[in-house]
Amino acid sequence: MVQSLWNASQASEKTTGLEQLVYRSNLIGSDRSVCNIYGGNTSTKTTVKDFRGRDVEVMYVKGSGSDLGSMEAKHFTGLGLEDIRPLIERESMSDEEMVEYLGHCMIDAKHPRASIETLLHAFLPYKHVDHTHPDAIISLCCAHNGKELAKEIYGDRFVWVPYVRPGFTLSKMIAESVFSNPNAELVLMEKHGLVTWGETSEECYAQTIKIINEAEAFIEARVNEESLFGGVKHPALAADVRRQIVSRVMPTIRGAVSDSKNDFVL
Numbered sequence: 593m594v595q596s597l598w599n600a601s602q603a604s605e606k607t608t609g610l611e612q613l614v615y616r617s618n619l620i621g622s623d624r625s626v627c628n629i630y631g632g633n634t635s636t637k638t639t640v641k642d643f644r645g646r647d648v649e650v651m652y653v654k655g656s657g658s659d660l661g662s663m664e665a666k667h668f669t670g671l672g673l674e675d676i677r678p679l680i681e682r683e684s685m686s687d688e689e690m691v692e693y694l695g696h697c698m699i700d701a702k703h704p705r706a707s708i709e710t711l712l713h714a715f716l717p718y719k720h721v722d723h724t725h726p727d728a729i730i731s732l733c734c735a736h737n738g739k740e741l742a743k744e745i746y747g748d749r750f751v752w753v754p755y756v757r758p759g760f761t762l763s764k765m766i767a768e769s770v771f772s773n774p775n776a777e778l779v780l781m782e783k784h785g786l787v788t789w790g791e792t793s794e795e796c797y798a799q800t801i802k803i804i805n806e807a808e809a810f811i812e813a814r815v816n817e818e819s820l821f822g823g824v825k826h827p828a829l830a831a832d833v834r835r836q837i838v839s840r841v842m843p844t845i846r847g848a849v850s851d852s853k854n855d856f857v858l
């Protein structure tokens with residue numbers, strides 16, 4: 593099972609939305625069964641003062657080229673939400689168009705380039721969003737009957753999004769699927785990963801861990817040792833028979849590996 597690494601006293605020192613996001617991201621990235629290296633991304637929506645001193649709604653999201661486990665505040669990209677929101681009305685958008693558009697939404701030109709998965713965070717109306725690639729969820733999302741298994745685990749609390757490569761279309765599909773299920777607590781992306789959210793950074797992290805553990809518990813309960821990897825093909829020989837075989841073959845093996853350059857295997 594995946595362990596929660598949340599430390600209340602460390603977390604309480606993080607006061608801004610961005611600091612809380614950095615803390616959560618590092619926790620997620622420090623467990624590779626939650627997120628693989630350089631994989632996944634996290635975000636928070638908050639209000640900051642812009643260069644003219646006005647309050648603006650900003651989404652901080654992991655930028656391209658960093659890893660959740662080691663990233664710092666400077667590795668997040670701040671994007672003006674008011675500029676991004678109208679995009680959901682579009683029918684389609686190429687990667688080039690999207691990257692160029694997001695470039696105009698950046699609140700600071702020194703921030704890293706926004707990743708191709710940015711819009712999946714922006715289109716969801718939740719304050720904190722995690723997108724991860726957890727081992728247990730990947731097993732589920734890659735299974736031929738993954739959606740049926742997910743129903744057994746999560747009931748009607750999930751939405752399933754068929755495989756589409758990351759970009760505008762996938763982000764819009766995720767948002768629309770979530771909007772159409774009032775009970776949705778998570779998104780399972782076929783052959784890809786997980787999306788979870790929360791009203792606080794702690795709630796979001798707890799939800800990511802809880803959802804993964806529900807899948808882990810389900811998988812563990814169904815692992816049948818006897819049929820694992822096709823089951824036992826050849827029963828093991830009795831210990832005394834194994835010892836007899838070893839005593840007969842070992843002199844030959846020793847001879848074969850020790851007959852040159854005075855190297856001896858004892």
Ligand SMILES: [Zn+2]
Nearest residue numbers: 632709723785
């Ligand atoms: Zn992903």
